[in-house]
Amino acid sequence: MTLSPDSQTLLLLCSHLGLSSASEYAPMTLKNWNPLAKKLLSISKRPADLLELDKEELKNLLEITEEEAERIAHLLQRSGTVAIELERLNSLGIDVITRADSDYPLRYKQRLKEAAPTILFYAGEKDLLGQPGIAVVGSRHLDDAGQACAEFVGNACGLSGLVLYSGGAKGVDSISMNAALTSRGTAVGILADSLEKSIRNPENRDAIYRGDLCLVTPYSPNAPFSVGTAMGRNKLIYTLADYAIVVASDAEKGGTWAGATEALKSKWLPVFVLDHPDMPEGNKMLLQKGALQFPHPFPEHHQELKSWLDKHTAEIKSDPCQLSLFY
Amino acid sequence: MDRTHTLTLLRKMIGEDKDFRPGQWEAIEAVASKKQRTLVVQRTGWGKSLVYFLATKLLREQGSGPTVLISPLLSLMRNQIEMAGRIGIRAFTINSANKQEWAAIEEALAKDECDLILISPERLNNEHFLKDVLPQISGRIGLFVVDEAHCISDWGHDFRPDYRRIVRIVQMLPRGIPVLGTTATANDRVVKDVQAQLGPGLTVHRGPLVRESLRLQNITLANQSERLAWLAENLPKFKGSGIIYCLTVADTERVTGWLKQKGFSAEAYHAGGNGTMDRPALEQAFLNNKIKILVATVALGMGFDKPDIDFVIHFQRPGSVVAYYQQVGRAGRAVEKSYGILLSGNEDDQIQNYFIESAFPSIDVTKDLLKVLENSEGLSLYEILSKVNISKSTAEKALKLLEVDGIVGQTWDNKVLYFRTPNPWRPDVERVNRVLDLRRSELAQMQEYVDHQGCLMKFLLNALDDPHPAACDRCANCKGRGFSGEVDQKMVIEAESFLKSDQIIIQPRVLWPFALFPDQKRKIPLEYQNTDGRSLCYYGDAGWGKLVQSGKYQEGHFSNELVKAAAHLIRDMWQPNPFPGWVTAIPSTRHPKLVAEFARRLADSLQIPFYPVIDRIREAPEQKTMQNSSKQAHNVFNTIRIVQTISHEPVLLVDDIIDSGWTLTMAGYLLKKQGSGLVYPFTLARATSRNANG
Numbered sequence A: 001m002t003l004s005p006d007s008q009t010l011l012l013l014c015s016h017l018g019l020s021s022a023s024e025y026a027p028m029t030l031k032n033w034n035p036l037a038k039k040l041l042s043i044s045k046r047p048a049d050l051l052e053l054d055k056e057e058l059k060n061l062l063e064i065t066e067e068e069a070e071r072i073a074h075l076l077q078r079s080g081t082v083a084i085e086l087e088r089l090n091s092l093g094i095d096v097i098t099r100a101d102s103d104y105p106l107r108y109k110q111r112l113k114e115a116a117p118t119i120l121f122y123a124g125e126k127d128l129l130g131q132p133g134i135a136v137v138g139s140r141h142l143d144d145a146g147q148a149c150a151e152f153v154g155n156a157c158g159l160s161g162l163v164l165y166s167g168g169a170k171g172v173d174s175i176s177m178n179a180a181l182t183s184r185g186t187a188v189g190i191l192a193d194s195l196e197k198s199i200r201n202p203e204n205r206d207a208i209y210r211g212d213l214c215l216v217t218p219y220s221p222n223a224p225f226s227v228g229t230a231m232g233r234n235k236l237i238y239t240l241a242d243y244a245i246v247v248a249s250d251a252e253k254g255g256t257w258a259g260a261t262e263a264l265k266s267k268w269l270p271v272f273v274l275d276h277p278d279m280p281e282g283n284k285m286l287l288q289k290g291a292l293q294f295p296h297p298f299p300e301h302h303q304e305l306k307s308w309l310d311k312h313t314a315e316i317k318s319d320p321c322q323l324s325l326f327y
Numbered sequence B: 001m002d003r004t005h006t007l008t009l010l011r012k013m014i015g016e017d018k019d020f021r022p023g024q025w026e027a028i029e030a031v032a033s034k035k036q037r038t039l040v041v042q043r044t045g046w047g048k049s050l051v052y053f054l055a056t057k058l059l060r061e062q063g064s065g066p067t068v069l070i071s072p073l074l075s076l077m078r079n080q081i082e083m084a085g086r087i088g089i090r091a092f093t094i095n096s097a098n099k100q101e102w103a104a105i106e107e108a109l110a111k112d113e114c115d116l117i118l119i120s121p122e123r124l125n126n127e128h129f130l131k132d133v134l135p136q137i138s139g140r141i142g143l144f145v146v147d148e149a150h151c152i153s154d155w156g157h158d159f160r161p162d163y164r165r166i167v168r169i170v171q172m173l174p175r176g177i178p179v180l181g182t183t184a185t186a187n188d189r190v191v192k193d194v195q196a197q198l199g200p201g202l203t204v205h206r207g208p209l210v211r212e213s214l215r216l217q218n219i220t221l222a223n224q225s226e227r228l229a230w231l232a233e234n235l236p237k238f239k240g241s242g243i244i245y246c247l248t249v250a251d252t253e254r255v256t257g258w259l260k261q262k263g264f265s266a267e268a269y270h271a272g273g274n275g276t277m278d279r280p281a282l283e284q285a286f287l288n289n290k291i292k293i294l295v296a297t298v299a300l301g302m303g304f305d306k307p308d309i310d311f312v313i314h315f316q317r318p319g320s321v322v323a324y325y326q327q328v329g330r331a332g333r334a335v336e337k338s339y340g341i342l343l344s345g346n347e348d349d350q351i352q353n354y355f356i357e358s359a360f361p362s363i364d365v366t367k368d369l370l371k372v373l374e375n376s377e378g379l380s381l382y383e384i385l386s387k388v389n390i391s392k393s394t395a396e397k398a399l400k401l402l403e404v405d406g407i408v409g410q411t412w413d414n415k416v417l418y419f420r421t422p423n424p425w426r427p428d429v430e431r432v433n434r435v436l437d438l439r440r441s442e443l444a445q446m447q448e449y450v451d452h453q454g455c456l457m458k459f460l461l462n463a464l465d466d467p468h469p470a471a472c473d474r475c476a477n478c479k480g481r482g483f484s485g486e487v488d489q490k491m492v493i494e495a496e497s498f499l500k501s502d503q504i505i506i507q508p509r510v511l512w513p514f515a516l517f518p519d520q521k522r523k524i525p526l527e528y529q530n531t532d533g534r535s536l537c538y539y540g541d542a543g544w545g546k547l548v549q550s551g552k553y554q555e556g557h558f559s560n561e562l563v564k565a566a567a568h569l570i571r572d573m574w575q576p577n578p579f580p581g582w583v584t585a586i587p588s589t590r591h592p593k594l595v596a597e598f599a600r601r602l603a604d605s606l607q608i609p610f611y612p613v614i615d616r617i618r619e620a621p622e623q624k625t626m627q628n629s630s631k632q633a634h635n636v637f638n639t640i641r642i643v644q645t646i647s648h649e650p651v652l653l654v655d656d657i658i659d660s661g662w663t664l665t666m667a668g669y670l671l672k673k674q675g676s677g678l679v680y681p682f683t684l685a686r687a688t689s690r691n692a693n694g
Helices: A005-014 A030-040 A056-061 A065-078 A079-092 A105-117 A144-160 A170-184 A204-211 A227-238 A254-266 A280-287 A302-311 B005-012 B026-032 B048-061 B074-085 B097-110 B120-126 B129-136 B162-172 B188-198 B224-239 B249-261 B277-286 B322-328 B349-357 B363-374 B379-387 B392-404 B427-452 B456-463 B490-501 B546-556 B559-574 B594-606 B629-636 B662-673
Strands: A097-098 A119-124 A133-137 A164-167 A188-189 A213-217 A241-248 A271-275 A292-295 B037-041 B069-070 B091-093 B117-118 B143-146 B178-183 B200-206 B214-220 B241-245 B266-269 B293-296 B309-314 B339-344 B408-412 B416-420 B504-506 B533-538 B582-585 B613-616 B640-642 B651-658 B681-685
Touching: A005 A030, A005 A065, A005 A079, A005 A097, A005 B651, A030 A056, A030 A105, A030 B277, A056 B416, A079 A097, A079 B129, A079 B162, A097 B629, A105 A227, A105 B662, A119 A204, A133 A144, A133 A170, A133 A254, A144 A164, A144 A170, A144 A188, A144 A271, A144 A302, A164 A170, A170 A188, A170 A204, A188 A227, A188 B504, A204 A213, A204 B363, A213 B613, A227 A254, A241 A254, A254 A271, A254 A280, A254 B504, A271 A280, A280 B582, B005 B026, B005 B048, B005 B074, B026 B037, B026 B048, B026 B200, B026 B349, B037 B048, B048 B069, B048 B074, B048 B117, B048 B143, B048 B178, B048 B339, B069 B681, B074 B091, B074 B681, B091 B097, B091 B224, B097 B129, B097 B339, B117 B120, B143 B162, B162 B379, B162 B392, B162 B427, B178 B188, B188 B200, B214 B427, B214 B456, B224 B490, B249 B293, B249 B490, B266 B277, B309 B322, B322 B427, B322 B456, B339 B427, B349 B427, B363 B379, B363 B416, B379 B392, B379 B416, B379 B629, B392 B408, B427 B456, B490 B559, B504 B681, B533 B546, B546 B559, B546 B651, B546 B681, B559 B681, B582 B594, B613 B662, B629 B662, B662 B681
Parallel strands: A133 A164, A133 A241, A164 A188, A188 A213, A241 A271, A271 A292, B037 B178, B037 B200, B069 B117, B069 B143, B091 B117, B143 B178, B214 B339, B241 B293, B241 B309, B266 B293, B309 B339, B533 B681, B582 B651, B651 B681
Antiparallel strands: A097 A119, A119 A213, B408 B416, B504 B533, B613 B640
């Protein structure tokens, strides 16, 4: 794989690749990168134009402080080691896509705007990212109805050619994903941690090999699990899909609740919540907050899922927005 | 960039009276000043290391980051590193043997107090290196050096899979980082291939390959005994030290044994014998002339640099002209007259063909391996071997190839685990065939060299695409004289008897193989282990080896000559003490009487009784079809048992051919459990192919 110079620059500035954990220079967060990207746009420069500059030149061009210039210069010097690290990731089957790539998922830019991750590491069929599909979310612990629903949606996706989006975790995620894959469908798992390890799993590996699965993460491919990354990842599940179905949520706590309320508030897409007599408290509260009802058991044939969702969708429009390659 | 300043540095390193060799300054300038991607093709001893040390120094003076030097020959670089220290270059090596220094090296890198870091190609995929070392360089790689760059090309005689990874890294390196490849042996085809792989921007600096001091000669002597005799007669004519190259581990041991018997200061050097040989110590002793003659396999490889080698003799013919040039080129770097003598004989083709055939793991083997890996998240090498019937070395070779192609990955969980990546695997039949065809044509070219009547140096230079090949006026063909190819018959007879009596020791196994008894310790209790044993010969080898081969597969009967030789070996040479009180044999239903009948005659000759106490419960597949320890032991286990009460005296345990040693180990274990005395294994022959390419 060859990276464009712009992508390479983003990788140097915004990823941990080839950076010592004890390094005094941290890679740029979105908060750091966005103003810089704006600045570059305003002076008609591209990220790659930074590659050849030394500290003084960076300082003058970008009108930044001495410290900032030093940090950027330091991060940009890593190209040699990043090349070596990238080679290793490639050999494991992991690739990179950045906001500077034309095939970066459009939906992230449209829906997340400045919050769209600068870098995505992925394994598998990249073209699945952003294809029509349904996001299934919910806690790891499920009641029978939740389990049946996760399986049903996964199957229905598989049989009707929709991508099943999930977080690739245990519980709802893996149940729905396996259901989609076993019915010869496709799935995307947006991981919060351990991409490197996940692709060693034989089922995942086979599905990737067949081109039926893409596992993707905005975090380092060997990042360990953390609550923070799991939370930060949630919006990346919603914003790739056409519909979201919340299978089970705690009330006012936990990742599912936080992600679902964020999605409702941002109006990225229609959010359904599994509705049944024994539903968890969180489900009820999400319905009160404006989520749509998803009945259990589903009243129609599974092939009708998509049209049923279309029919029951309130008008939810996303804001039009200006798109720029690396911004 | 200042030539004078660089010359001052050079003189500090190698002496005030020295100057640049032709091409050195140009190469340094290309890398350090023009930041070009450069390939330097110069003969060994020209001073390639000066180029990268001086370039490193100049780049560091300009404020560049440290040099990353990738070389398969780290252990041989101690002297050069010392030399670089004279101009203040702080060089560090990271390898598995210097773990205690890693922390200090990481710190030096973090403080920018390291100018050059040397690593092996394998290390580029090492987790510790990638996670802890590389980030300390903070990416500021100042210069990327690929030593022995011909290994990049699979047209090269010495293609190394790890170099494919280097190619991909170089392709991803930003243009601003200069890259320097160096090699001593690359013909046009290899240079073009290296150029194609490293990118079209690569400038080639190429110098003449001729060796002014070297006198070449070819002598064909069909039998090993004749060549041994030739060595004994002619070695005293050389004043200084030299190398004798053999094709197999067994041959280095045998030649060394003979030379020692004839009073020469000789040691064997190879990577066989479980790698227990202290090779750095041997190299050092040879460098200091404490050993006069090193009898080596190709394990004495690239870059070994002893300036005062008087002769390089090949006991057998190498596989290609490039390999030959490289090996013979170790002679005469700093002596006025040196000799490169190629002996060749009957066994050469057979050995070379074996090397060619086993160069690549077969597609079926690779498929089996992948199938096992595909059903798991990660397996250790031993877990793999317990599921796939292939030898350890074949498995390692196949895994290595799959790894650099991104089909298999490695991770660490208290041990190395191999796992299947999601990258697709397509067997590259065409590439494999292309390389095998190349190997065969190289072998044919080597035979042409042996038969060549014209100037031998010119033949080599032509084959290596030297820009200005000319007749040397020094080789035996140019001069019309050289060492005599005649050998004294008395010496030949002595060598023959040496070949026949050369003792081959059977080391007792001390561990059960992995996963044989999952809940038991792997150590075999001392009281149930065998004692040291003997084999009469190497199977199929000159000496007795051919007789064993024809006895087993043609006549179905081992000749009286073999009985006599075995009895002679046991009674007069080996002299086990206490002497065995009886003989027993490993039966085989495939050749029901073969071994038992031989053992009975051997017992008669030794004047002790023969008791056939061992029985096969069921017939197992032939042991040689079992490709690794684990499979072999499983194959033996439960197939033999002791059928009568037995003598408590020491016993001679006879088999025809020892392969893995598991049959003998298991039989010995059972015999001792039933109360026998010491168990002395004896076999007519030892199978050799498994470690032929040490």
